[in-house]
Amino acid sequence: MMLNHLGKQTLVFPSRPSVLSYASVVGPKEGEGPLGNFFDEIVPDDLMGQDSFEKAELKMLEDACDRTLSKAKKLACDVDVYLGGDLLNQIVSSAYAARGLGIPYLGVYGACSSMAQAMLLGAVLVDGGYADTALCSAVSHFSTAERQYRFPLELGSQRPPSSQWTVTGAGAVLLGCEKGLPVGITHATIGSVWDMGQKDINNMGAAMAPAAHETLKAHLLDTGRDVTDYDLIVSGDLGKVGSSILRELCEREGLYLGARYIDCGCEIFGDDQGVFSGGSGAGCSAVTLCGWLFSRLLSGDLRRILFMPTGALMSVTTSQQGESIPGIAHAVTLEVIP
Amino acid sequence: MMLNHLGKQTLVFPSRPSVLSYASVVGPKEGEGPLGNFFDEIVPDDLMGQDSFEKAELKMLEDACDRTLSKAKKLACDVDVYLGGDLLNQIVSSAYAARGLGIPYLGVYGACSSMAQAMLLGAVLVDGGYADTALCSAVSHFSTAERQYRFPLELGSQRPPSSQWTVTGAGAVLLGCEKGLPVGITHATIGSVWDMGQKDINNMGAAMAPAAHETLKAHLLDTGRDVTDYDLIVSGDLGKVGSSILRELCEREGLYLGARYIDCGCEIFGDDQGVFSGGSGAGCSAVTLCGWLFSRLLSGDLRRILFMPTGALMSVTTSQQGESIPGIAHAVTLEVIP
Numbered sequence: 001m002m003l004n005h006l007g008k009q010t011l012v013f014p015s016r017p018s019v020l021s022y023a024s025v026v027g028p029k030e031g032e033g034p035l036g037n038f039f040d041e042i043v044p045d046d047l048m049g050q051d052s053f054e055k056a057e058l059k060m061l062e063d064a065c066d067r068t069l070s071k072a073k074k075l076a077c078d079v080d081v082y083l084g085g086d087l088l089n090q091i092v093s094s095a096y097a098a099r100g101l102g103i104p105y106l107g108v109y110g111a112c113s114s115m116a117q118a119m120l121l122g123a124v125l126v127d128g129g130y131a132d133t134a135l136c137s138a139v140s141h142f143s144t145a146e147r148q149y150r151f152p153l154e155l156g157s158q159r160p161p162s163s164q165w166t167v168t169g170a171g172a173v174l175l176g177c178e179k180g181l182p183v184g185i186t187h188a189t190i191g192s193v194w195d196m197g198q199k200d201i202n203n204m205g206a207a208m209a210p211a212a213h214e215t216l217k218a219h220l221l222d223t224g225r226d227v228t229d230y231d232l233i234v235s236g237d238l239g240k241v242g243s244s245i246l247r248e249l250c251e252r253e254g255l256y257l258g259a260r261y262i263d264c265g266c267e268i269f270g271d272d273q274g275v276f277s278g279g280s281g282a283g284c285s286a287v288t289l290c291g292w293l294f295s296r297l298l299s300g301d302l303r304r305i306l307f308m309p310t311g312a313l314m315s316v317t318t319s320q321q322g323e324s325i326p327g328i329a330h331a332v333t334l335e336v337i338p
Numbered sequence: 339m340m341l342n343h344l345g346k347q348t349l350v351f352p353s354r355p356s357v358l359s360y361a362s363v364v365g366p367k368e369g370e371g372p373l374g375n376f377f378d379e380i381v382p383d384d385l386m387g388q389d390s391f392e393k394a395e396l397k398m399l400e401d402a403c404d405r406t407l408s409k410a411k412k413l414a415c416d417v418d419v420y421l422g423g424d425l426l427n428q429i430v431s432s433a434y435a436a437r438g439l440g441i442p443y444l445g446v447y448g449a450c451s452s453m454a455q456a457m458l459l460g461a462v463l464v465d466g467g468y469a470d471t472a473l474c475s476a477v478s479h480f481s482t483a484e485r486q487y488r489f490p491l492e493l494g495s496q497r498p499p500s501s502q503w504t505v506t507g508a509g510a511v512l513l514g515c516e517k518g519l520p521v522g523i524t525h526a527t528i529g530s531v532w533d534m535g536q537k538d539i540n541n542m543g544a545a546m547a548p549a550a551h552e553t554l555k556a557h558l559l560d561t562g563r564d565v566t567d568y569d570l571i572v573s574g575d576l577g578k579v580g581s582s583i584l585r586e587l588c589e590r591e592g593l594y595l596g597a598r599y600i601d602c603g604c605e606i607f608g609d610d611q612g613v614f615s616g617g618s619g620a621g622c623s624a625v626t627l628c629g630w631l632f633s634r635l636l637s638g639d640l641r642r643i644l645f646m647p648t649g650a651l652m653s654v655t656t657s658q659q660g661e662s663i664p665g666i667a668h669a670v671t672l673e674v675i676p
Contacts, residue, residue: 004467005418095666096664105666117444129341191442192440313433313434328443
């Protein structure tokens with residue numbers, strides 16, 4: 001058995017499930033950032049005409065899914081399974097989007113790593129012959145995340161320098177067994193949970209960096225690959241603080257990431273946008289992938305990347321009860337397939 | 339392609355992943371109920387010596403996982419993947435259990451259908467050759483659910499007759515490709531989200547019954563089977579109100595469930611235990627399966643069952659914003675395999 005399993009944590013997809021289509025919808029601040037040209041839609045108002053930010057988050061996710069389906073010339077009823085994750089309690093954005101889509105639905109939760117988790121399970125279902133097509137998505141919204149995890153926006157609380165800015169945006173990708181765009185998923189590494197005792201909820205990057213380090217090591221060990229086998233290794237939202245910790249953890253073990261490593265949270269906003277350590281949220285890696293990164297893969301600028309978003313798995317309750325923050329990172333290998 | 343896919347929503351597992359072991363740990367009230375003899379452990383105090391009910395919920399889940407592993411004579415490091423779900427915000431019980439176990443982790447969320455979702459994905463990973471072993475779990479706790487979803491216990495709020503009592507309990511099952519106990523998973527049906535506009539959070543059964551009806555129909559249609567092909571069709575926590583709605587929805591379409599249908603929420607507590615419509619929670623179906631139902635399968639009393647727990651996918655926020663309650667049901671076929 002274990003035909004499709006390498007080493008300890010890595011799955012192999014011999015059929016290399018194709019990316020059939022993808023789309024991203026973001027808020028105005030993300031649209032003004034350095035990756036603004038790569039998104040499908042920049043909404044002018046992050047309330048999107050809804051009467052709550054939660055409803056706007058749902059609308060944004062629905063728009064990203066609709067755009068993804070229509071780019072692939074598919075109807076929702078043509079899709080076999082929908083895997084979605086978000087940061088709201090009971091991952092309601094994904095569940096309510098699934099209600100509208102009517103596609104058989106599997107809710108996933110990996111906090112800000114949710115996009116990779118959805119894609120890795122989607123690839124398993126397609127590669128294993130359990131589904132022809134799998135729609136995978138992740139979404140987050142600055143205003144819903146702030147009030148759920150931190151403080152009401154109206155309080156105008158000060159943010160420490162290590163804090164990050166939750167991305168308002170939704171990304172979706174349709175995977176399938178048929179030939180699609182010339183990009184496919186070849187491997188995935190399922191992360192374990194790591195916790196070094198960090199308790200500061202204003203420094204998620206530090207809490208998640210060890211998990212990224214462990215998943216990267218496991219992936220390279222399992223596949224027998226080196227950092228240089230990847231054009232780019234991409235974390236999701238470690239931010240400036242977390243990504244420098246990841247570099248340091250790797251360097252201590254002789255693993256030099258250099259210019260082959262970037263973090264979506266460091267790329268999505270400009271230094272003048274007041275986001276301190278960078279972007280964060282499940283939408284951060286999702287829209288960076290479903291915009292800039294896929295576009296670079298399709299243009300031939302990148303041939304093979306490791307998409308490795310991290311998630312902080314605490315809740316408000318666990319933090320209030322004095323628990324430290326467990327982190328996780330899942331990795332997916334995306335390759336140009338001629 | 340779609341070698342392992344039947345009809346619209348149903349997956350087939352030709353290798354029939356085995357149940358290697360299972361365990362259940364419950365609170366005192368569940369232990370006093372009619373299924374009390376079938377649980378592995380009944381804790382005398384639902385705080386379990388911890389300083390919060392949330393920590394007790396985690397401890398209960400850890401105990402169920404530890405018992406499951408030791409019954410199969412496995413260490414956590416022998417297990418390829420852990421799939422867990424629970425009802426707490428950010429499914430923290432499962433995430434913190436994953437931290438302790440160190441097994442590569444995939445968090446799932448299907449509310450009270452989480453056990454079926456974890457098992458369905460575990461069966462996919464094992465059947466597809468992506469994992470040799472998959473640990474699947476679900477947990478809930480009356481006191482953590484009450485305070486998160488309803489009112490502080492100290493308020494002593496009155497409960498309406500349609501309300502249900504969240505089960506305090508954790509169930510875990512280890513699936514594997516090797517020969518284990520003579521029970522395996524042969525099929526699974528991934529549910530879609532259904533919402534008939536029900537908004538009363540004290541009547542979850544009514545919100546979820548249509549989803550159970552749709553998943554059951556899809557399963558029977560996809561597999562070409564009839565109700566009589568199953569010794570038992572088992573919903574998770576529809577309770578008295580929801581299960582009678584399910585029976586009625588089925589009968590309207592000529593599908594008579596009769597004595598072949600039961601609901602874990604109606605079985606787990608006695609009529610004298612003051613639970614009104616019955617038990618509920620992600621742990622309700624998990625402990626009923628990992629106690630009474632597996633025991634009946636192993637004794638030969640049952641040969642083939644459809645385990646079909648339902649979930650209500652709303653959150654406190656969506657309810658406060660006037661949204662109705664979307665429901666889902668996932669189904670897993672468990673069969674005696676000689």
